Amino acid sequence: MKDADLRARAAKVVPGGMYGHLNAALFAPGFPQFFERGEGCRQWDADGREYIDFMCSWGPVVLGHRHPRVEAAAARQAALGDCLNGPGAVMVELAELLVDLIPSADWAMFSKNGTDATTQALMVARAATGRTKVLMAHGAYHGADPWCTPSPAGTTPNERADLVEFTYNSLESLEAAAATVEGDVAAIIVTPFKHDSFEDQELVEPAFARGARALADRIGAALVIDDVRAGFRIDLRGSWEPYGVRPDLTAWSKAMANGYPIAAVTGTDALRGPAQTLYSTGSFWFSAVPMAAARATIETLRDTDGIAAMERAGAQLREGLYAQAKAHGFVINQTGPVTIPWLSFDGDADLSVAMHWSDACLRHGVYLHPWHNWFLSAAHTEQDVARALEGTDAAFAETRAHFG
Ligand code: PMP
Structure with a gap:
């Protein structure tokens, strides 16, 4: 075998x-x-x-x-080159597509994996606020870097020290978490619904989503939606758009390019300046084939x-x-x-x-x-x-x- x-x-x-x-x-x-x-x-x-x-x-x-439209777009770009000295025109076209489609997006930055995107989103939030702490739901998965991996192996407690946990769907718990680090909350990061492993899933309470938005506004923190898992399978405009809740930053990856490696952070105009200040890059982040695949994937999802x-x-x-x-x-x-x-x-x-x-x-x-x-x-x-x-x-x- x-x-x-x-x-x-x-x-x-x-x-x-x-x-x-x-x-x-x-x-x-x-x-x-x-x-x-x-x-x-x-x-x-x-x-x-x-x-x-x-x-x-x-x-x-x-x-x-092997979707024909995606494979054709990827092959066309591959024939020109994938990993060049800088991005291709396709990077601008893809960013334009996301900005056009997603009401909370005025700009987009690209990387490879969901963890790149969640990490980058928090860097933007910290650069914008000059603050340290991040509120996240207990048990939520936001990636595999030391700050968010569910296993402590190979990490130090310091790497998680700036996270404050709350209970998903409990506004009371979210407010209490914020109060423990008053004045120092850079971001609230939250998945569009509760999808922790080993447990029944839980859809978001609309009042919780709206409450999280209101709290972020009140304390001057960024609301980050981690749409890495749910993105492009609930609503192409963003998974909380049906509730009328728009994030300041969104992390995307997984379904974005039908299997080609790419991730993105999208954000609002107010965060454009701080986003520009980051040193955030990777050798393969600007390869053109996954960007061409992403364009074809998102356009196909939209058109069909x-x-x-x-x-x-x-x-x-x-x-x-x-x-x-x-x-x-x-x-x-x-x-x-x-x-x-x-x-x-x-x-x-x-x-x-x-x-x-x-x-x-x-x-x-x-x-x-x-x-x-x-x-x-x-x-x-x-x-x-x-x-x-x-x-x-x-x-x-x-x-x-x-x-x-
Ligand atoms: N956030 C969420 C909600 C995820 O589901 C995942 C991946 N399962 C990640 C972040 C991390 O993405 P990646 O594995 O591509 O780094």
């Missing part, structure tokens, strides 16, 4: 065989580690097993793998109403799963937006039922995740979801047989 062979070889030359949250040892036993290819809403692992994919590469693949397609597929999946769970005698919770869903089993505190079920789903050609939210893409058709539901139904039956 190729996957097993690659794992054995990797164990000798890669720390732990694989490091970080993609280590297949963290999932149910049947999860493949290595993948060979993707097409539309399908992926094939190193052993050639085919899956209907509900992880979308942990978010980036929003239009489906890609979010509506994801919503239809996500609603079909959610309805189907509820009906199947009921038929097999399981009580399940499905939480978060339908385009970024998650399923948990009632009373499954140690996730053993979820582990068993997701493992069975894999054997029936459906790739989803036992403790991290899933992602829909615009490539998931009604037929694909119907086919996936056949697999999940068989998995519910096997899980019922196993647990009795």
Whole structure:
């Protein structure tokens, strides 16, 4: 088996065989580690097993793998050059597109990963305010740098010392957190909804979103939305735009370029000057191919109403799963937006039922995740979801047989 062979070889030359949250040892036993290819809403692992994919590469693949318009744009740019002495015209075109699309964006800066963007957004906020502290929700994930990694390994307490935690959706807790560091809050950083791993997701209370905006205004701090995970799957204008709440800064990445590596911070005019003062750069931050892919991805989402397609597929999946769970005698919770869903089993505190079920789903050609939210893409058709539901139904039956 190729996957097993690659794992054995990797164990000798890669720390732990694989490091970080993609280590297949963290999932149910049947999860493949290595993948060979993707097409539309399908992926094939190193052993050639085919899956209907509900992880979308942990978010980036929003239009489906190898989307023709994105691939053509990337190939056109690649034929001219990718990593040049400076950015191409495409950087300006992409920034113009974001400024045009996102009401809270008067400018955009680019980098590579979501962590670059959240870190850069906080640097802009600190440069603008001259303050130190950042309010963040307890348990929220904002990236893997020392200031935000959920694991203390390799970091010092000092690196997190400027964070003050609050409880998501509790305005009282947010106000209390702000009061403990009165006069020194540079930013409130918040995800558009609560999507912590291992837990049911929680949509934002509109009153909390509005309250966070009002508090930031009152204390002169920047409101930063971390839209790295949710961006381009809820509302192309920004995930709190439906609530009428506009951030000062937004961090974007994942779905921005259908899998090509790019991230962005967008911000308001008031923060343009401070943004300009940062020393914030990277050797590959200005490569042109991902920028061309980002332009094509965002334009395609806009022109084809890609979010509506994801919503239809996500609603079909959610309805189907509820009906199947009921038929097999399981009580399940499905939480978060339908385009970024998650399923948990009632009373499954140690996730053993979820582990068993997701493992069975894999054997029936459906790739989803036992403790991290899933992602829909615009490539998931009604037929694909119907086919996936056949697999999940068989998995519910096997899980019922196993647990009795
Ligand atoms: N913020 C959020 C909300 C995320 O979901 C992630 C990635 N899972 C990040 C930041 C960090 O992004 P990256 O892994 O690209 O650095």
